[in-house]
Amino acid sequence: MKKLLLLVFTLVCFGCNDKSKSTSNTSKAESGSGDSQYSISFDNLAHHEANINITFSGLPSGHAEIRMPRSSPGRYAIHEFAKNVYNVKFTDAEGNALEAERPDPYSWAVKNHDGTVNVSYTLYANRADGTYSQIDETHAHLNMPATFMYAPSLANNDFKITFNLPEGLNWKVATQLKPLEDNTFMAEDLQYFMDSPTEISDHMVREFDVDGQTIKFALHHNGTAEEFDQYISDTEKIVLQQKVIFEELPKFDYGVYTFLGCYMPNVSGDGMEHRNSTILTSTRSLANGGQKRNLGTVSHEFFHCWNVERIRPASLEPFDFTKANMSGELWFAEGFTSYYDDLTMTRAGITSQEDYIKSLTGTFNYVWNFPGRQFFNPIEMSYQAPFVDAATAVDDINRNNTFISYYSYGSMLGLALDLSLREKGLNLDDYMKLVWETYGKPFKPYTVSDLHETLNTYAGKDFGDAFFNSYIYKSEMPDFQRLFKTVGVAMETDENKPAFGMRLRNNQIVSNTAIGSSAYDAGLEKGDKILKIDDVTISETSDVNTILNNGYKPQDTLKIIFERFGKTKETTLVLKSDPSYQIIPMTELSEDMTKNRASWLGKK
Incomplete structure (x- = not known):
């Protein structure tokens, strides 16, 4: 998910894998040939409504459980999407009305069905970001958990969806779902379906090839084709620099990765990664600062196609749509990704080395000077995600004294580990590649102890134990003064201020x-x-x-x-x-400093 500045908190996103488990214990063999077929139409765009029809077939006998998700891949807080659903009706295969009880606010128990349950309802949707959906005259921006009910007993069976597009608007469908025909798509199970956001609009499309796979960018914006051409050029530079770290792209399903960009005045700024796609929303147009500023989210989200989507915390596998999901690995999953997003933009030449070094100041002071480290270590900070990740509460909270974003905290830990490894002639890139080869590529979800053991393997037991025992299991801070000096960076503070x-x-x-x-x-x-x-x-x-x-x-x-x-x-x-520091590049560098900085920030 998008890295927000300092005190704005966001979270990682779930990406389905063909080896992933389902939220249901029912296998395809056990549930027979049943499936879930969806249809959505947009007859009331002006009032942000969609009409949704679903047929759940092959249901086991007894009451059929139909649910609306309570959480969304990439968000850990509860969002209760059922609040935007109304006009709910249930019928059987013959069109007869079925009775449904409400055991709780987010599910329906449908009685006396004949193995098929047809559901129809109206959805209200008016927030376009990485979690919610928005329907208006400009687009249908659909995050699946915010839009669609599901039958848990069919979680491991096929999901098919038809998007009925309004006439006269030149809308097209952009999604990671597998295309079938016309505007019908499919997913192999619930996890993949819910992990597949969709942008339906009159958008532009650009693409480029990397090692036989297609990187596609579908952009809904009010800008020009020329602006988009420049933007896709910078996007390609980021993709290629990140590929160098792991020496390969992941193997994308159907050979395609899709950026779903929506840079419009009616959206809410966000970024959310998925297995083969990502949501990118911003009110900044490419002509009004977005040409460079929006690229930070592009860089962050694409790095997630390795780190989080395939290098996957075991605590998130599988994602549970019925509750808040908690993980102690977010300092790595989100924080190390936050370290690499700006770093790879610098290596790509989009951000100057001087600007990158100066930009470290804000995050460094936030992590160094805020009091939260006396209460929680990075693992425990990650546990706070269900309370901070777009969660809302009416009672007062003391978070600015007790919490440091795992994005920022992890980013500084990534920086410290990288510079510490470089003192030994090693680097964080090669550690990340080893984690990829050990856990990501074979899709073996990891734990914190796995990360610890991998660092011991890569850099030696003494080094790995010292780093994890001091900075991960505890909340001590590394000696940044010494580490920065090795790459010609100074920390300055004014004790008289x-x-x-x-x-x-x-x-x-x-x-x-x-x-x-x-x-x-x-x-x-x-x-x-x-x-x-x-x-x-x-x-x-x-x-x-x-x-x-x-x-x-x-x-x-x-x-x-x-x-x-x-x-x-x-x-x-x-x-x-004043305890704050300024992080600035030194102008007079030794030969070693010059070499070290070039190795750290230079193009790969």
């Missing part, structure tokens, strides 16, 4: 103050309105940083007048040094 330790908007604290900060120690908290700092009155337009930089220094004591729950209060705040 004071830090207040809180975020203000209109002179009100807008997030929980960070544990250990000046504001936290002074007893200030979210919701407090700052009225005066010493003798300076604070207004809605005041810039606290400007005030602090006007003669204040660390260890100075400030009198703070603030308002809480309608009452005026006073506290004393002792300024601390």
